Amino acid sequence: MEQNLDNSILEAPVINVIPPGPKSLKIIKEQEEYETSTLNYPKYFKIAIDKALGSTVIDVDGNVYIDMVTGISVVNLGHNNPYIRRAVEDQLSKIWHSLEVPTEIRVNFSKKLLSTLGFKAKLLFTTTGADAVEAAVKIARWITGKKTIITFEGSYHGITAATVGLTGANRYKNFTQFFDDRVAKFPYPYSYRCPFKDCLNEILNLIDYALSNPGYLGDDVAGILVEPIQGEGGYVVPPKGFLKGLREIADKYSIPLIVDEVQTGVGRTGKMWAYQWENIEPDSLYFKGYR
Numbered sequence: 001m002e003q004n005l006d007n008s009i010l011e012a013p014v015i016n017v018i019p020p021g022p023k024s025l026k027i028i029k030e031q032e033e034y035e036t037s038t039l040n041y042p043k044y045f046k047i048a049i050d051k052a053l054g055s056t057v058i059d060v061d062g063n064v065y066i067d068m069v070t071g072i073s074v075v076n077l078g079h080n081n082p083y084i085r086r087a088v089e090d091q092l093s094k095i096w097h098s099l100e101v102p103t104e105i106r107v108n109f110s111k112k113l114l115s116t117l118g119f120k121a122k123l124l125f126t127t128t129g130a131d132a133v134e135a136a137v138k139i140a141r142w143i144t145g146k147k148t149i150i151t152f153e154g155s156y157h158g159i160t161a162a163t164v165g166l167t168g169a170n171r172y173k174n175f176t177q178f179f180d181d182r183v184a185k186f187p188y189p190y191s192y193r194c195p196f197k198d199c200l201n202e203i204l205n206l207i208d209y210a211l212s213n214p215g216y217l218g219d220d221v222a223g224i225l226v227e228p229i230q231g232e233g234g235y236v237v238p239p240k241g242f243l244k245g246l247r248e249i250a251d252k253y254s255i256p257l258i259v260d261e262v263q264t265g266v267g268r269t270g271k272m273w274a275y276q277w278e279n280i281e282p283d284s285l286y287f288k289g290y291r
Contacts, residue, residue: 001064003053003054006055006077006078006081007054007079007080008055008056008078009053009054011064012064012066013063013064014063014064015063016061016062019047019059019061019063020047020061021047021060021063022061023048023059023060023061024046024047024059024060024061025046026048027048027060028046028048045069047061048060051080052080053079054078054079054080054081055070055079056079057079067079073231076268110123117273118281119281128158129262129286130158130160130162130163132262132287133158133162133166133225133260134162136225136258136284137162137166137225137258139256140222140223141222141223143222144223144255146220146222147182147220148184148217148220148221149166149182149183149221149223149224149225150184150207150221150255151166151167151168151184151185151186152168152186152188152226152227152230153168153185153186153188153233154188154230154232154234155167155185155225155227155230155232155233156168156227156230156231156233157225159176161176161178162179163180164176165179165181166180166183166225168185168188184210184217184221186203186210188230188236189203190230190233190234190236191238191239200238200242204242204245204246204249207224208249208252211253212253222255222256223255223258223283224249224250224255224256224258225258226243226246226257226260227260227264228259228260228261228264228269228277229263229264229274231263231264241278242278243275243280244278247278247280247281256283256284257280257283257284258282258283258285258286259274259275259282259284259286260286261273261274261275262286265285273285
C-alpha cells in the first residue's frame with residue numbers, strides 16, 4: 001500500500017475483514033482477563049492494533065483505519081514519524097534518562113519550547129496532565145495565600161483525588177472520598193446551549209460580581225482555571241473575547257489565570273497555543289508531553 005512522507009497509508013480506510021475480526025476479538029478477550037473493567041476505549045473501538053503509521057493504524061486482522069484519536073491528543077505528528085524516530089534513535093544512542101541533571105538536549109528543548117510562548121516563563125516538568133494541574137494550582141495558592149479556584153462546568157482537569165474536584169462532571173466524585181472542594185464552578189460560554197441571552201458578557205459579569213461581593217467568593221480566590229476550548233465537555237469553542245475577558249478580570253482582582261492546554265496546545269488549533277488566538281498571556285500554562 002502506498003504511503004506518504006509521514007508513513008500514513010494513503011488508501012485508508014481499508015476493510016479486509018469485517019470488524020471486529022477474530023484475531024482482534026481474541027486479544028480483546030485476553031485483555032479483559034488481565035485488566036479491570038475500567039477500560040473504556042475497547043468498548044467503543046473493538047479492534048486490537050498491530051502497528052500504526054502516520055495518521056493510520058492497522059489492526060491484527062489486517063484492516064487499516066484513519067486514526068482520529070491520536071492517543072487522546074498525544075501523537076500530534078503521527079505514529080512512527082520518520083523524522084521523530086531518527087531523533088529518538090539518535091538520543092537513545094547517547095543517554096536515556098538523567099533525572100534532573102542537565103544535558104545539552106534538555107536545555108535546548110527548554111529554550112525552544114519557551115520561545116513559543118510569547119512571554120517570559122520557566123518550565124516545571126511533571127509526570128502526567130493531572131500532576132501538572134496539581135502543580136499549577138499549588139503554585140497559585142502558594143503565591144496568593146488563598147484557596148478557592150474558579151473552574152467551569154463541563155471542564156476536565158483530571159480525576160485524581162486532587163484534581164477531580166476541579167473537573168466539571170460530578171460523576172467522577174461518586175467513588176472518591178477525598179477531593180479538592182475549594183472550587184467555585186461557573187457556566188462555560190457555550191453559545192449553542194447557554195442559559196443566558198448574552199452568553200459571553202453575562203458569564204463574565206457573573207464571575208466579576210462573585211469576586212467583588214464578599215458574600216460570594218469574597219477575597220479567597222487563588223486562581224481561574226480554564227480550557228481555551230473544552231475537550232471532554234464536548235469540544236466547545238467559546239465566543240471570541242472569553243479568554244480576554246477572563247484576563248481582564250484576573251488582572252482586576254490580582255488573580256492568576258491558569259490555562260489548560262492539554263487538548264489544545266502544540267499546534268492543534270492552528271496556533272502553537274490556543275490562548276494566542278486572543279493575544280493574551282496566562283500566568284500559568286500546562287500541557288501534555290506530545291511527540
